Amino acid sequence: MKKILVVDDSGVQRKMIIQIIQKAGFQNPILEAGDGAQAIQTLATNFQDVGIVLCDWNMPNMNGLEFISAIAKVPAVACIPVVMVTTEGTADKIAEAKAANPNLAGYIAKPFTPEVLQSTITPILQSNI
């Protein structure tokens, strides 16, 4: 079973996202990272097992845009679907994220409801994991 990587500097947000995923019935193992740099380290040892990345934008050290841009350049992980979960919800920012990572599979603007998160990730998880 593929793993889900949740990247957010807020521990509360990570827990909430994980809770929503689990309540939706997905039992995939979950990995957590507090910023883009940690997420790259996590992917370095788990890249074959990760089936989706849920990623915040504004984070310290390496932000979400830098992270998704970096992984888009590495063939081994470039194909992993990425969903941004962020306060950066304008059309400009969505376009910027798509340009940074053509494999962007979804975009969720904070604040969001559990239903929005579920409906965005469910088809991705069902088709990829």
Next chain:
Amino acid sequence: MSPGKLIDPKQLSQVILRCSQEILEQMCKAKFSQDPQIAEREIIEYNSRIRALGLDKFNGPCYVAAITMYDSKESLAAKKPCGAFILYLEETIAQEFLKAMSQGLDDEDEEMVMDNCGELCNVIAGQFKNNIKEFGYHDLVISAPTKGKNDIPEGVDFEYNETKLQEVSFFIRKIKAVVIAITLAPAP
């Protein structure tokens, strides 16, 4: 920073009031007991940073989160801020907001309350940056939040030439519950 179009402090306060009230009602299920208060205050600065002392705002402990704003990615890289945004939450209100926002997380400790304060600050600042094109800021960049209990010991970066903060206070059950302070330099 080169001087740009001056920002009307009243207009700035109204934008921040609108954005924050909406988020607090939606995300935190806040019910306000009276109209918010708007005030202009002198920036208290230490070591070129704003002193973010939450104990000044409430008659008791609180949580504080802050975000620094930049007019562009280049300014962020050069560490040249154009403003700062600080959220103060009275302690019991911060705990209630975590319950409302976390939708049933059961392990609520001080670290989580503080973390949630940072997340709320991030969401309000995000909403704010989407609503300030009228001030000439089209691509405002915001930092990740810094957080603290009662204060942010290292202070908050801001545009050093600014001397005033706009402060909006919200009241719940007739006590001051939420204070949002903002300073923003004219857009270049």
